[in-house]
Amino acid sequence: MRVAIAGAGAVGRSIARELVRSEHDVMLIERKLEHVEQESVPEATWVHADACELSSLEAASLETYEVVIAATGDDKANLVLSLLAKTEFGVSRVVARVNDPRNEWLFDESWGVDVAVSTPRMLASLVEEAVSVGDLVRLMTLRQGQANLVEVTLPDNTPLAGKPVRKLQLPRDAALVTILRGGRVIVPQQDDPLEGGDELLFVASVDVEDDLRTAVGLS
Template sequence: MRVAIAGAGAVGRSIARELLRGGHQVMLLERQLDHIDPDAIPDAVWVHADACELSLLEEAGLQTYEVVIAATGDDKANVVHSLLAKTEFGVRRVVARVNDPRNEWLFDASWGVDVAVSTPRLLASLVEEAVSVGDLVRLMTLRQGQANLVELTLPADTALAGKPVRVLRLPRDTALVTILRGGRVIVPTPEDPFEGEDELLFVTSQEAEEDLRGALAEHGLKT
């Protein structure tokens, strides 16, 4: 897969290294000349360009990339780059970094963003996930805000222990995708039993999330 990353700071470089290790082709776009260091990541294509300049993006061949990641430290630059990538270059998938949570409302489909990643919000969700037992925690928003990845850790003394997955009547547009149990990742079948301290990962639409809370509450989970 060909991935273009706007911003070659610490975040952009870290993403580039991970993608290269996965066998992907990576281009790093950076407007500050002193941040360009091909020796740091020799397998990446380095381009000195402003991510918001249409002509420079054309010269870089942005239209040949399948995924764009707007990873600069400037939210305004990230939304403008996302919009250009989607509308001018037809990039299939645009992922944008949100630096200031107050700007999250900007990062949606109207600005060309398919997935917005807010580091402060993600860290807060992970903290909640680590300490919350019996509470439904939203980990991530997927598909331009149309669905959420949510997690619930069952209490050790849960009433669901020993009962099969099928007893949990999930609302429409909701799926239990994984049960994490110790070091195991379980793709659940209807007959698999729950156990205390299971971590349940659901994908649910925005509209169905409240109904999911109600379905879990029927089994004594406060959510």
């Protein structure tokens, strides 16, 4: 897969290294010359350019990349790049970094963003996930905010204990993805029994989260 990353700071370089390890074709676009450190990710293609300039993106042949990651430290730049990537170059997948949580509402399909990644939001979700039992915790937003990856840890005294997965009366736009039990990752089957302490991961639309709480006995 060909992936273009705008912003070659610590975040952009780290993403590039991970993608290179997975044998993806990576291009790093960096506006500041002092941040162009080819030796830090020698396997990547480096471009010294402003990712917000249409001519620079044309010269970099952005239309040949399947994924664009807007990972600069400037939310305005990330939004502009996302919009250009989607509307001018037809990039199929645009992932954008949100630096200021107050700007998170802007990072949606109207700006060409498929997935918005907010580090403060993710850290807060991980903290909640670590300490919350018997509540629904959002871990990640998917598909331009239309659905979320959510987690529920069943309390030890859950009324669902011993019942098979098929007994879960899930709302229409919710799906059980996996069950985490101790060190095990379980792909749920209809006859698998639920247990107290299970961590259930769902993909669900925002509109049905209250119904999902009811289905797992939280309300």
